[in-house]
Amino acid sequence: MDVPPPQELTQPLQVPSKTLMGPGPSNCSPRVMEAISRPILGHMHPEIFKIMDDIKAGIRYVFQTSNPLTLAVSASGHGGMEAVLCNLLEPGDTALIAVNGIWGERAASMAGRYGAKVTTVEAEVGHDFTLAQIENAVSKHRPHVLFVTQGESSSGVYQNIEGIGDICHRYGCLLAVDTVASLGGVPFLADRWGVDAVYTGTQKVLGAPAGLAPISFSPRAQRKIFERKSPVKVLYWDMTVLGDYWDCFGRSRVYHHTIASQLLYGLREGLAQIAEEGLESVNRRHQECAQRFYRGLERLRLQPFVTDTYKRLPTVTSIKVPDGVDWREVVAYAMKNYSVEISGGLGPSANKVFRVGLMGYNATPEKVDLVLEVLEKALKASGWNRSKL
Amino acid sequence: MDVPPPQELTQPLQVPSKTLMGPGPSNCSPRVMEAISRPILGHMHPEIFKIMDDIKAGIRYVFQTSNPLTLAVSASGHGGMEAVLCNLLEPGDTALIAVNGIWGERAASMAGRYGAKVTTVEAEVGHDFTLAQIENAVSKHRPHVLFVTQGESSSGVYQNIEGIGDICHRYGCLLAVDTVASLGGVPFLADRWGVDAVYTGTQKVLGAPAGLAPISFSPRAQRKIFERKSPVKVLYWDMTVLGDYWDCFGRSRVYHHTIASQLLYGLREGLAQIAEEGLESVNRRHQECAQRFYRGLERLRLQPFVTDTYKRLPTVTSIKVPDGVDWREVVAYAMKNYSVEISGGLGPSANKVFRVGLMGYNATPEKVDLVLEVLEKALKASGWNRSKL
Numbered sequence: 001m002d003v004p005p006p007q008e009l010t011q012p013l014q015v016p017s018k019t020l021m022g023p024g025p026s027n028c029s030p031r032v033m034e035a036i037s038r039p040i041l042g043h044m045h046p047e048i049f050k051i052m053d054d055i056k057a058g059i060r061y062v063f064q065t066s067n068p069l070t071l072a073v074s075a076s077g078h079g080g081m082e083a084v085l086c087n088l089l090e091p092g093d094t095a096l097i098a099v100n101g102i103w104g105e106r107a108a109s110m111a112g113r114y115g116a117k118v119t120t121v122e123a124e125v126g127h128d129f130t131l132a133q134i135e136n137a138v139s140k141h142r143p144h145v146l147f148v149t150q151g152e153s154s155s156g157v158y159q160n161i162e163g164i165g166d167i168c169h170r171y172g173c174l175l176a177v178d179t180v181a182s183l184g185g186v187p188f189l190a191d192r193w194g195v196d197a198v199y200t201g202t203q204k205v206l207g208a209p210a211g212l213a214p215i216s217f218s219p220r221a222q223r224k225i226f227e228r229k230s231p232v233k234v235l236y237w238d239m240t241v242l243g244d245y246w247d248c249f250g251r252s253r254v255y256h257h258t259i260a261s262q263l264l265y266g267l268r269e270g271l272a273q274i275a276e277e278g279l280e281s282v283n284r285r286h287q288e289c290a291q292r293f294y295r296g297l298e299r300l301r302l303q304p305f306v307t308d309t310y311k312r313l314p315t316v317t318s319i320k321v322p323d324g325v326d327w328r329e330v331v332a333y334a335m336k337n338y339s340v341e342i343s344g345g346l347g348p349s350a351n352k353v354f355r356v357g358l359m360g361y362n363a364t365p366e367k368v369d370l371v372l373e374v375l376e377k378a379l380k381a382s383g384w385n386r387s388k389l
Numbered sequence: 390m391d392v393p394p395p396q397e398l399t400q401p402l403q404v405p406s407k408t409l410m411g412p413g414p415s416n417c418s419p420r421v422m423e424a425i426s427r428p429i430l431g432h433m434h435p436e437i438f439k440i441m442d443d444i445k446a447g448i449r450y451v452f453q454t455s456n457p458l459t460l461a462v463s464a465s466g467h468g469g470m471e472a473v474l475c476n477l478l479e480p481g482d483t484a485l486i487a488v489n490g491i492w493g494e495r496a497a498s499m500a501g502r503y504g505a506k507v508t509t510v511e512a513e514v515g516h517d518f519t520l521a522q523i524e525n526a527v528s529k530h531r532p533h534v535l536f537v538t539q540g541e542s543s544s545g546v547y548q549n550i551e552g553i554g555d556i557c558h559r560y561g562c563l564l565a566v567d568t569v570a571s572l573g574g575v576p577f578l579a580d581r582w583g584v585d586a587v588y589t590g591t592q593k594v595l596g597a598p599a600g601l602a603p604i605s606f607s608p609r610a611q612r613k614i615f616e617r618k619s620p621v622k623v624l625y626w627d628m629t630v631l632g633d634y635w636d637c638f639g640r641s642r643v644y645h646h647t648i649a650s651q652l653l654y655g656l657r658e659g660l661a662q663i664a665e666e667g668l669e670s671v672n673r674r675h676q677e678c679a680q681r682f683y684r685g686l687e688r689l690r691l692q693p694f695v696t697d698t699y700k701r702l703p704t705v706t707s708i709k710v711p712d713g714v715d716w717r718e719v720v721a722y723a724m725k726n727y728s729v730e731i732s733g734g735l736g737p738s739a740n741k742v743f744r745v746g747l748m749g750y751n752a753t754p755e756k757v758d759l760v761l762e763v764l765e766k767a768l769k770a771s772g773w774n775r776s777k778l
Binding site: 001002003004005006008009010011013014015016017018020022024025026027028033034035036037038039040041042043045047050051053054057058060061064065066074075076077078079082086106109110112113114189191192201203209210211231232233234235236255256257258259260261262263265266268269271272275276278279280341346 | 390391392393394395397398399400402403404405406407409411413414415416417422423424425426427428429430431432434436439440442443446447449450453454455463464465466467468471475495498499501502503578580581590592598599600620621622623624625644645646647648649650651652654655657658660661664665667668669730735
């Protein structure tokens with residue numbers, strides 16, 4: 001052998017326990033953690049098919065849809081975005097991307113790589129889009145697909161989706177929505193709002209480990225996919241074959257890839273806990289935690305980055321870094337002394353904000369109070385003096 | 390809410406314990422199972438970076454390479470194939486695919502979707518390629534990339550790789566090798582054999598859950614990727630950015646996607662167990678188990694699908710279904726009565742063979758004897774009478 005066994009691997013695995021209050025992943029419930037330690041199952045076993053069926057039902061519930069083409073792709077939330085765009089776009093199609101942060105930027109990059117003509121409608125970081133802005137852009141560019149992010153987690157902005165579907169369909173356009181950071185924290189009604197493609201991540205409100213991306217396509221989107229003139233560029237995400245593995249078309253199950261049984265167990269239990277609590281109650285709990293957190297920020301005289309309360313994403317709050325404070329010091333102090341994760345910004349919000357996530361298992365009044373306390377102590381330790389304000 | 394909470398999710402999760410002796414996934418060791426139940430970590434935490442570094446070292450060891458661009462993509466083995474092809478191929482490039490089973494067929498489909506001109510060199514199912522066949526095809530088609538499968542798990546054929554790299558490089562072609570089913574079961578020497586791109590799965594000899602695909606590119610391949618005229622079609626697998634997240638280029642770590650910490654823990658421990666045992670010893674153990682299994686098949690007068698012993702993949706053995714036997718009954722009997730998985734064929738070998746996997750944690754003499762015993766009983770229960778032969 002030319003390469004010897006690496007020394008690093010002779011050391012034991014080190015995994016500290018942390019309270020994850022950044023924009024995700026969040027901590028999982030004990031029930032979910034127990035589930036992922038169950039025995040491995042094969043990707044074509046009847047028991048795994050049953051679990052996949054349960055998951056499909058759960059995903060339809062959290063997206064509020066009856067779409068037959070509903071499943072989870074074996075990838076992170078990023079993979080959900082890829083799957084939506086590569087299935088809906090053919091080379092030469094026009095994609096209109098609503099860009100007000102990093103997720104729109106990414107979608108634009110992906111759509112271009114898949115051969116689409118990419119146009120954007122833009123809003124300043126920290127702001128949302130009005131229906132009039134959207135309609136103007138759609139009527140001007142006449143896109144095949146409009147891509148919008150419901151929860152722009154890099155800035156903490158919530159985007160209203162209701163009404164956008166109607167606009168799209170008037171102009172013969174499909175509506176694709178990113179709900180990675182928002183789903184479960186705010187209402188989402190795929191069918192009622194006319195959403196044609198939607199995906200989310202598992203590691204936020206759904207309370208499961210990262211690694212799968214729930215996804216759903218409307219019958220209108222499904223038709224477009226089956227009527228493509230060119231094959232979907234990526235076989236791994238090609239819904240015409242992956243849909244058979246997930247038994248979405250009532251045909252026979254066909255092997256597609258080796259799915260990670262452990263991740264399915266976790267997602268199934270995360271979805272089951274949401275079904276048990278009820279979506280309305282889950283939404284309310286996240287909203288109440290956010291309000292409690294906003295009140296705490298006010299007491300501390302800290303300023304949310306998004307001014308209008310109703311435009312804020314309850315799941316991820318961005319907070320302006322006070323003048324004279326080094327955000328890195330604050331984040332490091334919170335982790336070192338309390339094992340609590342508070343994050344910095346991302347993309348356009350980098351260096352400008354802290355980001356605090358209140359999601360899933362961590363969306364409780366106790367965790368809100370904990371993160372406020374840790375944030376205050378960490379700021380003080382970094383020389384912040386609120387009496388100066 | 391329009392869609393009520395699904396009834397299915399009010400039932401408890403059911404996961405039976407099985408002995409997985411099909412072509413993968415295999416069972417994981419208790420050490421790996423314990424690891425995946427550790428607490429969730431964020432995708433940008435220093436502790437996860439340490440684990441990723443350990444994994445890179447472990448992957449370099451199992452591939453026997455010093456390639457800087459070595460990491461694990463967040464997808465199944467199928468995703469590893471996608472990642473290799475979409476990074477190495479530009480639209481209009483010529484891809485030569487060695488097809489002797491389902492994996493070559495898949496690679497040809499993928500390469501075409503990425504815009505390559507696809508040519509194939511073919512061998513009958515159950516057969517390998519000679520160096521002369523490969524050289525003829527490479528000199529004729531002058532491809533940019535040659536794709537070969539070391540372990541064709543649909544038929545159980547082992548392909549010798551030594552010598553192919555030299556042929557490729559004489560003709561200015563890159564060599565990509567699939568080792569999903571073979572790695573660890575047979576020697577693989579990426580650097581010595583001049584392999585430019587290689588990937589594997591985690592759920593076979595490496596003994597970890599499915600969901601990650603270890604991958605490595607030679608400096609020659611890396612240069613080609615960085616000198617592409619068009620961007621890699623899939624951002625999720627674009628090595629020029631994913632390589633930074635895995636710190637392969639000595640620049641700073643950049644967020645790319647939310648990696649599944651649980652899967653990293655499992656892979657790290659699987660690699661650590663291989664490093665501890667030593668690759669030569671792991672290879673030998675798999676070879677000895679295969680030989681023991683062949684002797685058992687001979688006693689039972691069952692015929693391996695691949696006639697020449699030296700062309701057989703030790704990790705996955707395909708066995709001809711005896712005349713008059715319904716393979717489905719045999720497989721069902723073994724599962725129902727012994728919770729032992731024996732598989733049927735796949736793709737071109739469907740309905741013709743049983744497939745038995747001896748991999749990782751299950752590559753022991755005890756498991757070999759168990760699967761032989763179960764196979765014999767299941768065949769007898771299905772009306773097979775070997776005295777008739």
